Amino acid sequence: MKVRTRVAPSPTGDPHVATAYVAMINACFARASGGDGRFILRIEDTDRTRSTQASEEAILASLDWLGLAWDEGPDVGGPHGPYRQSERSAVYAEHAARLLRDGHAFACFCSAERLEEMRVAQRAAHEPPHYDGHCLTLTHQAIQENERAGVPCVLRLKVPRDGVCVFEDVLRGRIEIEWKTVDMQVLMKSDGFPTYHLANVVDDHLMEVTHVIRGEEWISSTPKHLLLYDYFGWSGDTPTFCHLPLLRNPDKSKLSKRKNPTSILYYRARGFLPEALLHFLGTLVDGRNDEALLECSATSELLERMCSHFDLTRISLGGPVFDLEKLTWLNGQHLRRHHASEMLAILEAWGYAWPPAIAAEHRERIARLAMDRIRTLDEFGPLVAFFAERPDLSKADLELSKLPPAAAGEALALALRALAEIADALWREAEIGNVLKAAVAAHEWPFAQGLRFRDAVRVYYVAVTGSPTSLPLFDAMEILGKGESLRRLETALEKLH
């Protein structure tokens, strides 16, 4: 069978990592099914008050950034377009009319106020809120009067009063839901746009979707969807349903931006690599350790590798917690697979602007020194800023454990004397290191007997780089140059007095 899957995001906010998660699984399944599998992107923008074009653009750009290429979609078109629901109004109107004509749906004129009162009463009576069927019994005449008077109207689904809806889920097996627990859902809103339920079913059918792979939150509305397939006479080819577990916050609730960053834009801005984010989402589906995924620097390559051992039926059902810590680690891993020269391009593509004071000839070397020390690209700038800017130190910055203030001053003076001896032409990382180590070793330390180099060196780090934890000192000093390095040591020494 020719497999056709889709992801159907609603453009009502920032592109969500859960959308990418679902998209990835749909893309993998279509691809793993063979060469003729197709993956569709459909924009579900039927909520006119919340949908925005900016959001749609961001969703497309984000999925593209992650390498989740779709075969059919609003931008690339396809045989069953348009792929944007707001452009398919005529299709829904036609199908809605069909349901009404066949007696499978009914016009409802109830006001928002009445519905609200109804629900309040039901809640008070400890009943589950549901439409009470008020307009189900409207006479032909009453309906026409309402229409003539221009009373706003929606279309509701007729639902069997008893019996059980049974369907099969790829991951969960047989699911049974009693019809009496299914509400008479609105299918067409009073603004003339369809709700999710109608649009989704109509489009999935018309677009010949064979597998509906979506979030778990849709399980309880699946009976409505099945009913629609039946009403339209499509029950012969209802798609296969697969409900995916929902991504979770660390507290196990459904992933939300209140508790965890959810926007793909956020991760991009922080300097996460698309292959790292995709890889991470992949671990939520298949947590086995595939080391080969670490070697994939292109998202396309990564996706291909994931597809090679993808099995939709083996996804574990516990909602996975979105663990930023592991994502960050993965990002560091992917970062380090690149050469320093590639890092320059990656940083630039990400939007990093080198301070002009850092000469172009030093940049690759600086990148090489920095890349083992960052996990996300946004850590790069702060780490190398000292090359362009002299540290603004206070006396307190120079007070380090294992190094009394008097000894710190001694250490700085010592370094100054020793380093001044190095000829300009020999000002190299190895020479600087040797001279400094020898000087510290040969010195008598009245205020810090037996001082080890590793303790003394910290004050040099602070003086030169502004921080006791920074890029390797000798390299930094070589890059800064003899004059600048000595000047920073001097400044630090002055600060101590």
Next chain:
RNA sequence: GGCCCUAUCGUCUAGAGGCCUAGGACGCCGGGUUCUCAACCCGGUAACGCGGGUUCGAAUCCCGCUGGGGCUACCA
């Protein structure tokens, strides 16, 4: 509350009745390496929610309980 889904280390997961003394990865802890911090290497910590069945044998199958989650809109 009602309906539905779900349950292996803190986290992601492996596990398909005997290969389980439950494996890997992140995290954490310890060690090595080292000019700081990282990176890297080595080692350690830590789980089958509880109670009943079925079976010669259960993490695995069944039931109940408990915990977690979702849905309960003219949002998706």
